[in-house]
Amino acid sequence: MQNAKDTFYEALRNRIIAVNPERTTVVRGITRPAILVEENELPTEFHLADCFRLRWLQTTTDANGCMPLLTMSCAIEYETAGSQGNGGMDRGRMLAQMDGELLAALNPWPQYTQKYNYTPLPEGKPATPMATNIWWGEPAFGTIEVKQNRLARTVTVAVMSYQEAGEL
Amino acid sequence: MADISQAPPNGVMRIAQTSLHAEGGCSALLRMPGLAASGDDSEQLGLATPQFQDLSLGPVAFHTASSNTRLMVSAVAVLTLVQSLAYDSADVLFETAAGVLIGGVLYLITKCAVAEGAGRPYCYWLTLQPPAR
Numbered sequence: 001m002q003n004a005k006d007t008f009y010e011a012l013r014n015r016i017i018a019v020n021p022e023r024t025t026v027v028r029g030i031t032r033p034a035i036l037v038e039e040n041e042l043p044t045e046f047h048l049a050d051c052f053r054l055r056w057l058q059t060t061t062d063a064n065g066c067m068p069l070l071t072m073s074c075a076i077e078y079e080t081a082g083s084q085g086n087g088g089m090d091r092g093r094m095l096a097q098m099d100g101e102l103l104a105a106l107n108p109w110p111q112y113t114q115k116y117n118y119t120p121l122p123e124g125k126p127a128t129p130m131a132t133n134i135w136w137g138e139p140a141f142g143t144i145e146v147k148q149n150r151l152a153r154t155v156t157v158a159v160m161s162y163q164e165a166g167e168l
Numbered sequence: 169m170a171d172i173s174q175a176p177p178n179g180v181m182r183i184a185q186t187s188l189h190a191e192g193g194c195s196a197l198l199r200m201p202g203l204a205a206s207g208d209d210s211e212q213l214g215l216a217t218p219q220f221q222d223l224s225l226g227p228v229a230f231h232t233a234s235s236n237t238r239l240m241v242s243a244v245a246v247l248t249l250v251q252s253l254a255y256d257s258a259d260v261l262f263e264t265a266a267g268v269l270i271g272g273v274l275y276l277i278t279k280c281a282v283a284e285g286a287g288r289p290y291c292y293w294l295t296l297q298p299p300a301r
Binding site: 006009010013027028029030031032036037039040041042043044045046118119121122127 | 201202203204205206208209210212213214215216218263264266276277278279297
């Protein structure tokens with residue numbers, strides 16, 4: 001299950017970079033692509049603006065096949081205050097731009113990728129390819145939320161994978 | 169929020185600092201995470217072990233009542249940390265912090281409010297969230 005989460009994040013991050021390489025943010029002093037998984041970062045109540053934040057929600061299992069089929073719901077949250085030079089008057093446009101980037105990353109074919117095991121990374125080894133793929137459905141865009149000087153939106157997408165034998 | 173990173177402490181800030189010293193306030197440590205490794209995917213996947221450093225916030229006033237937990241920190245102590253760590257502002261300092269250690273318990277910072285006198289901040293009120301039980 002964790003491998004599917006990691007693989008989806010890596011795939012989405014690489015697609016976001018391809019769509020807009022300028023979309024970066026600073027996390028713990030390092031500039032990196034503006035996409036992160038909330039549960040992999042330090043707990044905080046402060047949300048980075050102009051950054052995609054992934055949050056995993058419910059998981060359902062279908063054990064009828066030869067391998068259990070997992071469907072995990074992923075919420076991708078993002079918000080923007082617009083640009084300082086425009087006094088925030090372009091926050092609607094910047095939110096629309098983020099909508100477009102996310103759609104361009106999630107929609108194009110193929111909507112699947114090979115699943116990888118990333119636990120060897122801290123030892124300096126590459127990720128290990130696994131036997132099955134992960135795939136995802138169409139993104140569902142939520143309504144715009146007004147947060148004082150920011151506009152925010154949450155997009156949900158279902159990520160599916162098979163739980164391979166011996167995989168935790 | 170007013171920028172305190174450039175000018176030296178003024179009289180109001182010193183009064184706040186002295187009051188907290190005189191009241192024998194409790195001590196608190198600001199837990200700051202170390203720098204992330206650049207281009208390291210294991211950092212982004214939660215596989216890395218971050219380093220932390222605990223920095224003194226000086227004497228503070230700790231207030232807790234029902235579900236409301238707040239910490240009053242002098243602006244002089246915050247100014248010292250902002251300058252030594254080269255942060256742009258106190259806002260960025262507290263947003264980057266992993267939390268506040270009080271009596272060995274790590275509290276999450278949920279909000280930061282500033283009290284100003286003569287146009288300069290003299291203390292900061294941090295709203296804290298205790299760890300889930």
